[in-house]
Amino acid sequence: MVASIDHPVRTTSRRIIGDEMIVFILMTAVLAIVPMTGIYPFFVMQGLCFALLACAFNLLLGYGGLLSFGHAMFLGTAGYVCAHALKVWDVPPELGIGAGVAAAALLAVVTGVVAIRRQGIYFAMITLALAQLLYFVYLQTPFTHGEDGIQGVPQGRMFGVIDLSRPDTLYYVILGGFLFGFLVIYRAVNSPFGEVLKAIRENEQRAISLGYKTDQYKLLAYILSGTLAGLAGSLKVLVVQNASLTDVHWTMSGEIVLMTLVGGLGTVFGPVVGAFAIIAMQQYLAGFGQWVTVIQGVIFVVCVLTFRRGVVGEIAHYFKRSL
C-alpha cells in the first residue's frame, strides 16, 4: 500500500482500476438512460435492489471467503422494519430506509458475533440456521402479519419534496441508492481493509501469524455486508410496496448465492450481471411454475462443475483484466 508511484506493481493496479472505472462509467450511463428507453422500469429497479444485495453478499464470500447462506435475513428484516415504519409510523421515506438499514446493521452485529465463531462449512450452516430462526420469529410476531406480509406500503415524499410515487423519480432514487452501496463496497474492497480480507480468504492462519486479528476483520466485513444488504431490502420495499415472508425464506438466500455465482465470485461487476440474469430468467419463465426451481438447480450444478469463474470472471480471465 505504501509502494512508490513508479513501482511496477503499483502501475499495474492503476491500470486495473482504470478498466474498472471505464466499466463503472458505462454501467452508470446505461442505467441512467433506462427511463428514456421504454424498458419496464419496475423490472430494472427490482434488478438494482438484487444487484446491490448480491454485491453485498459478494463482499463477504468473494473477498472474505465467508459463505453466508442466510443473507435473506438482512433483506427481509430491513424490508419489514422499513415497511412498518412507512406504513404504521408514517415516517418519511428517508427515515424508513434508515430504520431498515439500522435494523439490518443491528442484526448483523448480533448474528455476526455468533456466526464468525466457526469457519468454512460451519459458517454456512450457522448463518442458514440463524436465518431460519428469524423466519419462524417473523412468522409468529404480529407486526409482520404472518403469511399476508405488510401490504400497500406508501412511498411518500423524500425530504418532503421528492415524490416517490412517480416511477421515474423513484427510479433515480433507487439507482442512487444502488450506486452508493456499490461504491462503498468498491472502496472497501480496494482499501487496506479489503487487502487484509483477501489475505484471510487465501490463508487465514498466515494472516493470524502476521498479527492480524482476523476475527475482527471478518466481523467488520460481515456487518458491512449485512448493512448494505439491508439497504437493498429497504429500497426493495419502496419499489414493490410490500414486505413478505418470501424475502426471509432460505430459497431467497439460495438465490442470492446463485446470482453471485453466475456473475462471478470475487469480481466487481459479476453480482450485478448475475442478479439481472436471474431476475430476467424468473420473469420470462414465470409461467413454468416449479420448473423455475429446477432450472435454478441446474444452473447451480453447471456453474459449480464447469463455470466456477462466472460470466464476468470468464470475461476478465479472457482479457486478463480485473473486472
Add this chain to the structure above:
Amino acid sequence: MSINLQALSAQLLVGLINGSFYALLSLGLAVIFGMLNIINFAHGAVYMMGAFCAYFLLNIFGIGYWPALIIAPVLVGIFGMVMERTMLKWLAGLDNLYGLLLTFGLALIIQGVFQNYFGSSGLPYAIPDELQGGINLGFMFLPIYRGWVIVCSLVVCLATWYLIERTRLGAYLRAATENPTLVRAFGINVPRMITLTYGLGVGLAALAGVLSAPINQVRPLMGADLIIVVFAVVVIGGMGSIMGSIVTGFALGVIEGLTKYFYPEASNTVVFVLMVLVLLVKPTGLTGRAV
C-alpha cells in the same frame, strides 16, 4: 403449574420420533463429511425420495412396507452413488463450499421435479397391518408404529456406529478419512469407498424417509425444512464423532418435544436458539473437534 402427564408424554414421544430422524440424518451427514469433506445439502431431498420410493413401490408395484424398508434405501443409495460418480467426484481438491453449492443445486432440482408432479400437498401412506393399534402404558397410549420407529432407528444408528467404529471396513474408512493417499498406497480402493460411503449416508436418509412416510405423509418439501434443523443439530453436536451425532439427534428431539409442551410458541425455534447458546459457550460444538 400442574403437569398433564398424558399430554407431556405424548409430546415426548413426538420429540423422540423427530429425534430419531435427526439422528439418522445427522449421522449420514457426519459419515459423508468424514469421507468426502462436503456437507450434503441434498440430504433432505434424498430423505423425501426415500418416502416417495416407498409410496411408488406400494401404489405401482404393490410392494408393501416391509420390503420397501430395504428396497427404498438401496434404490436411493444407488441414485446417490450415481450422483457421486458423475458430479461430486469432480469437486475433489476444491474448496468444500463448492460441494455445499452443488448439492444445494441438486436438492433444488430433485425437490422441484417432485413438486411439479405432486404439488405441495401430502400423499397418505398407511401404517402396515402388523404395526396398527397401540398399547396402553397406564400413563399414556403408545401407538405401536411410533414405538417401532424409535426402536428401528436406534438399532440402525447403533449398527452404523458398530460398522464404523468396530469393524475392519470401518477401520479402513476411518483411516481413509485421516489420510486417503496413504490408505490407497496400501492397495485399498479409496474412490470406491468414497462412493459407497456416500451411498450409505444417502441410504440412511432414505430409510428415515420410509420410516416417516406413515407419520408425516409423503410431501415433496418434507425434507427441505428438516435439513436446516439437522444442520443446526450438526453444528451443536459437531461432526467429529458418530456417537455424538446419534446422542445429539435424539436429545434435541426430546428437548423440542418438551418445548412443545411447556412453551409451544418456541418449538420451531428452540433447536436454533440452543445452537446459538452452544456457539457462545463452546464454539467447537459439544463433541468438540475444531474444524
